[in-house]
Amino acid sequence: MATRSVIIIGAGLAGLAAGCYCQMNGYPTRIFEHHHKPGGVATTWKRKGYTIDGGIHFLMGHKPGQSIHELYRELGIHEAIRVLDMTVYGRYLDEASGRSVEITKDLDRLAAELKAFSPSDARAINDLMAGARAMQGSDMGKMGLAKPPELLGRLDGLKQMWAMRRVFKYFTGKYAEPVAEYTRGLQHPFLRQVIENLFLPEVPVWFILMLLGMLAEGQIGLLADGALNFARTIENRYKQLGGQVTYKATVEEILVEDDRAVGVRLADGSEYRGDIVVSAADGYSTIFKMLGGRYADEKIKSRYANWKLFCPLMIVSYGVARKFPGEPPLTTIMLKHPFNVNNRPVNGILVRIFNYTPEFSPPGKTVVQVEFEVEWDYWNNLQKEDRARYDADKERIATEILERLEAHYPGISSQVEVTDVATPYTTWRYTRNYRGAWEGWLPTPEAITTMIERALPGIQNFYMAGQWVMPGGGVVPCLYSGRHVAEILCSRDKKRFATVLP
Ligand SMILES: Cc1cc2nc3c(=O)[nH]c(=O)nc-3n(C[C@H](O)[C@H](O)[C@H](O)COP(=O)(O)OP(=O)(O)OC[C@H]3O[C@@H](n4cnc5c(N)ncnc54)[C@H](O)[C@@H]3O)c2cc1C
Structure with missing residues (x-):
């Protein structure tokens, strides 16, 4: 041919x-x-010497x-590609109680930390950690990704079952339910929030077990560049x-x-x-x-x-004239006082701190980025119908977010040199998703x-x-x-x- x-x-x-x-x-x-x-x-x-990264949080399976x-x-x-191992997946911070927890690759330490603030959830915590441990060493490629449906034969199904034999139970029953279902059984509200926000409340439980398993195995990394x-x-x-x-x-x-x-x-x-x-x-x-x-x-x-669909994101980035030593790359803050963006409450924000390589900012400076979910229709319509208000709303939100950050990173407001706001419309404009x-x-x-x-x-x-x-x-x-x-x-x-x- x-x-x-x-x-x-x-x-x-x-x-x-x-x-x-x-x-x-x-x-x-x-x-x-x-x-x-x-x-x-x-x-x-690029924005005035800073590099704003609006994509990939972490890479899986880099080893x-x-x-x-x-x-x-x-x-x-x-x-x-330079990939930096993640020893801490992220930190979760509850403004109302002042509690925080780090999701570390050391599952024993993680379990101990979670049990320390919620002893009554010890059984569920043990259950999750057992699942995460079982998932270590699982090969994503052999568990359904390797072939498209068009090329799957009967033998492939058997091969997949074989690859999953050690962890099969974690793909069934309560582990196949959305995380939000599973967390209903948890006593402590903060623990519930942490588990739901390890990824998203809608994903099946096995998804986060796999995530934790890969973290523990050292198979999750940050893109240095x-x-x-x-x-x-x-x-x-x-x-x-x-x-x-x-x-x-x-x-x-x-x-x-x-x-x-x-x-x-x-x-x-x-x-x-x-x-x-x-x-x-x-x-x-x-x-x-x-x-x-x-x-x-x-x-x-x-x-x-x-x-x-994935809920569209607002990505607010600041070029900040200071370093953030020791801060984890991802921090989820559950807000004590949620704010509204077009009547949709923002209960939590994800803070990305690009302090792990010098590639994102001039020496001694750092990009701090905040992501949260907003509505598509509002931003799409506003951009088309009222450009001045669209710009003003972006500015208002950037100011609001900065005030929230001030409580956690004192002094940040006066150190911001560059502000960049991307809306759901921006995502569509450049990617058409x-x-x-x-x-x-x-x-x-x-x-x-x-x-x-x-x-x-x-x-x-x-x-x-x-x-x-x-x-x-x-x-x-x-x-x-x-x-x-x-x-x-x-x-x-x-x-x-x-x-x-x-
Ligand atoms: C903020 C963020 C964080 C993420 N974090 C992670 C993570 O931590 N780990 C992970 O694994 N994944 C992560 N992802 C997801 C991952 O990056 C995406 O799933 C993946 O890159 C999507 O690739 P794609 O090629 O399928 O789609 P796209 O990236 O959408 O590419 C489609 C391309 O098609 C082009 N296109 C569209 N319409 C047309 C047209 N009519 N003509 C010509 N070209 C067109 C677009 O411009 C675009 O370049 C993240 C994504 C985002 C946005």
Whole structure:
């Protein structure tokens, strides 16, 4: 069979990974990217000498022992990226009681600390720690990520069960329920909040057990050079493999003839032809705009209508003329006095302190960033309807947040040199993710266990990659999804799927 060319929409992590693996397997590719740089939601931007990182909090599986490590090697990440081990995942602080707890990789210490303030929850704490210990050494890649649904055979199911045999019980019963259900049984309200906010209250319990297990195993790390550098590393690898990326190239339509994808039309009207089209862009716009909704069956429509999305984020960053020695990189503050953003209460904020490398700020200075959930409609409408109020609201919120930070980091208000506010609209503007859902669908028990096919019904030569086919998103699933596309193509073309190390 003659070599088939591939057009990829989106140079986020999934699109870049898809490009790399297609190139490795002899499919010439070209990526069209809406933004002027790679990475999608994995991004950073500059503000007066500071680097604002608006993406990836931590990387999973960065050391040998996990299948994903092979992908990191193949994509050139392992060699080029500096990852700092996280000994503390984060600190949780309850303003009302003044209590705080650090989630350390030492599970014995963690258990002791949790029991110290909530002895009556000792049984549940032991239960969680036992689960986290059991999860240590589990290989995410072998537990459902390794293959797309299109290529799963009966043996794969058995292999997966075998890989999960030690931890199988933690994927059933109460551990398969949302964390918020599990925490109902806890006595202490602060413990409840801590456990729910280890990730999100909607995720299944096994998800946080896995997180704690990986933390304990030393398989969670911080990107020393930020999210954009991570993406640029894969972009470099892609270019070395012969791939071509065109930036500021927004695809408006996927060209289809006789129910076969044949190319793309960009916003400037230009058309590009390819034998295969892969969308690693936002799922909603791919299916309902670029393809006009013609290849969405009831299942797909229902998913987009009913599944919960990641709640959009407000990201407020400050360039601060001082150091923050000893502060953990992530602190969740449960506010004593919640504040409202357009009638939605903000009960807690996540504070990221970029004090772990000098890459983010000039010497002696630090980026302090605050993230919290807000509504999509409010910010989207305001930006369109009243630009002056949109800007004023951003400023008001930045001031409000700074006042809150003052209580925890005295003096910070007078040390701020730069303020940057990103709204859900900003997320959409630069990444096009549906309703500002920065990680796609919430990984609820239903969503995270659904395997979404990479092809759509009724259209040939078209596939999807990225967080809209990997519910819950995340770096690891998205990189795998890019690899899956190349594996499917090879399988369809009866070729052996090959990987190449740099
Ligand atoms: C604040 C934050 C923290 C995170 N923390 C973590 C973490 O700690 N650990 C973790 O594993 N994951 C984390 N994630 C999630 C992870 O970064 C994402 O799930 C992943 O990067 C998504 O990659 P993607 O390629 O699927 O999608 P995207 O990044 O959305 O990429 C899609 C690309 O397609 C482009 N595009 C869209 N429409 C078009 C079009 N019409 N034409 C051309 N191009 C188009 C976009 O511009 C974008 O570049 C975090 C994300 C955020 C935002």
